[in-house]
Amino acid sequence: MRIVGKGIRKIDAMSITTGKAVYTDDLASKDALVVKILRSPHAYAKIKNIDTSRAEKLEGVECILTHKDVPDTRFTLAGQTYPEPSPYDRLILEDVVRYVGDEVAIVAAVDEKTAIKAMNMIKVDYEVLEAIIDFEKAIESNVTVHEEEVKCNFDIGFDSKKNIASKQEYAKGDVVKVLDDCDIVVEETYYTQAQAHAMMETYRSYNYLDHAGRLVVISSTQIPFHVRRHLSRALNIPASKIRVIKPRIGGGFGGKQTACTEIFSAIVTLKTGKPAKIIYDRTETFNSTTSRHATRIKVKIGSNKDGIIRAIDIEGLSDTGAYGEHASTTFGLIGEKTLPLYNKLEAARFAGDVVYTNKMPGGALRGYGATQGNFAVESTVNMLADRLNIDPTELRMKNVVAEGETTFAYGKHVQSADLERCINRGKELIGWDDKYPSMDLGNGKVRSVGMSLTMQGSGIPNLDKSSVEVRLDDYGSYVLMVGSTDMGTGSDTVLAQMVAEVLLTDMDRITVIASDTDMVPYDPGSYASSTTYVTGMAVVKAAEDLRDKIIESASNQLEIDIENLEFDGNKVFSVEHSKEISVFDISVNTTIGNRWEQLIGFASYGSSVSPPPFIAGFAETEVDKETGKVDLINYVAIADCGTVINENLAKIQVEGGIVQGIGMAMFEEVRHTDNGYMDTNTFMQYKIPSREDVGNIKVEFVETYEPTGPFGAKSIGEVVINTPLAAIQDSVFNAVGVRINNLPITPEKVFMKLNK
Secondary structure (H helix, E strand, O other): OOOOOOOOOOOOHHHHHOOOOOOHHHHOOOOOEEEEEEEOOOOOEEEEEEEOHHHHOOOOEEEEEOHHHOOOOOEOOEOOOOOOOOOEOEOOOOOEEOOOOOEEEEEEEOOHHHHHHHHHHOEEEEEEOOOOOOHHHOOOOOOOOOOOOOEOOOOOOOEHHHOEEEEEEEEEOOHHHHHHHOOEEEEEEEEEOEOOOOOOOOOEEEEEEOOOOOEEEEEOOOOHHHHHHHHHHHHOOOHHHEEEEOOOOOOOOOHHHEOOOHHHHHHHHHHHOOOEEEEOOHHHHHHOOOEOOEEEEEEEEEEOOOOOEEEEEEEEEEEEEOOOOOHHHHHHHHHHOOHHHEOOOOEEEEEEEEEEOOOOOEOOOOOOOHHHHHHHHHHHHHHHHHHHOOOHHHHHHHHEOOOOOEOOOOOOEOOOOOHHHHHHHHHHHHOHHHHOOEEEOOOOEEEEEEEEEEEOOOOOOOOOOEEEEEEEOOOOOEEEEEOOOOOOOOHHHHHHHHHHHHHOOOHHHEEEEEOEOOOOOOOOOOOOOOHHHHHHHHHHHHHHHHHHHHHHHHHHHHOOOHHHOEEOOOEEEEOOOOEEEEHHHHHHHHHOOOOOOOOEEEEEEOOOOOOOOEEEEEEEEEEEOOOOOEEEEEEEEEEEOEOOOOHHHHHHHHHHHHHHHHHHHHOOOEOEOOOOOEOOOOOOOOOOOOHHHOOEEEEEEOOOOOOOOHHHEOOOOOHHHOHHHHHHHHHHHHHHOOOOOEOOOOHHHHHHHHOO
């Protein structure tokens, strides 16, 4: 291939590097009203009275809105295709606040100083209610987080009286019977913490009314089309009156799959007729948006003495916080993206509940439930290996799913997989055979290794569909129009590579226009590891459609049958007839005059399958037995994402995801006090790993060919975060004999377990 498979530099690399890239705040007018949110100081309370009179008299204040001034239509902020599976449990503002940081009032003023001053002048009389902070007590509590009627588009097991946002159960085979018949059964309970996205650019949006009175929203979002739908429902205005534009984004990691800010600035513009912008500071980003769902996961695994895994039973409990964005869907992936990894099973079960508490909501974060499930299942597999006295790499070799198989759990037909090669190459790079299980360094420190496998998906099958347009312009170049969202991942570059490959052209002849709901065809947005696989296949089909139309147009203009023509990217020609016409001449002829139509390729694509990418992850750690301090020395990841479209960008994706996984394994934790106050709402308290914390990261790819993907590609965006959790946990166990089952793995926890 000419372009696909090459490590081409991002098409926006130079503009970003030189600071010329345009982000949301760069596009805001200087006279835009500044919007601020007055937030609840209580975890659960009823608003008895709000006095805004003094604040409204302050010079420069344009608008103050309370629950009495906004529509009463309930909605969800989850960036999911309609009809959303998340419950409609929100109002723009309500007379009940359900967590510390929940919205109480919207203030808009001519500048930030005035808006903050006005916000501090508002007096609120609260009736403080008993709150639920511990998600393990939510179901049995006498406190109900949502007493109002909540609409659900599907039966997700919603039961507000028990604070259950979603209840799920999947089972195949008789788990109890098979476990009873197993030679050995291992069982353990795990706790994964809430994790923050910690993206560089905080949440923000800016909007104005255009010349036709339509609402134009410029937002740092992953989901422009979903934002438009949420605004339409929440504000009770037609979607045709709303335009959403996504400029450059300074990171999202799933956080911007939830529409956190857009409604607040939009309603100010609708009320005042003036441009308005809202920019969350770092504390608001930590405190009043979403995080990864905290979970408790109990796992039982049964096997024969020879290491054949016969049954896996997973029982989960997930904390969705005050609102149910992504509650059911993230939870489901705990089972769906773990159980199919092992394919000698005779029985499998996943069941449990997602519960409301009076804390900041959970939401989408890279890995989306699979991260939590992978930690629990892979840690238990490592326990089983230890109990059987079998090398964990060999245990997995006996059980992993292979190419051509249909998985016992969830019935997924796997058309591309080579986990054996991933494991063998990872063992070689980490030096597994020389280092497993550990080496005492003689200075109070122990070096050791651990490993983990993971899988994810590529898009949401039978639901999300992308549409793409590729146009031949009037000068022989191409315009690619997509609704997907480049969050800094380089997806615009990858999609342009696909166009260049099909049309046999160069990257500099392709202009990418993305993420403007008025201009581009529909795309659900960038999430669920869908862009390269789903949008990419639509791009390939649209480019092929345009290529065929170019040849057909040349056939008409040259008066030569199509079967006698060839296309080389620059011209269409016939050797037999000694005639040719350039792409430039075709473009001119089809955009002027009245003889030929302008050439536009169009395609829509949605897949009936979600082919899983795989990773084998290997950690090497050094543990200080006296202090419990864990240092990560080396991390190796071998990824199978099908055909690698751009190795440089794919490698960066893997490295970045591993760092986030290391952060969740060892450092990061969203914590709340007993009264619901978040005490990790700045980077002083919330610790993410620095370059010195992540050791040496080595990434390689094992290429397979996925027949349903563009050029054989699968996804890479989410699967990359999952393996460090269980790999690091097992490496620590192999060093000092203790397992830390409640993340993160801190020196204090290791020390306390060592000295029990």
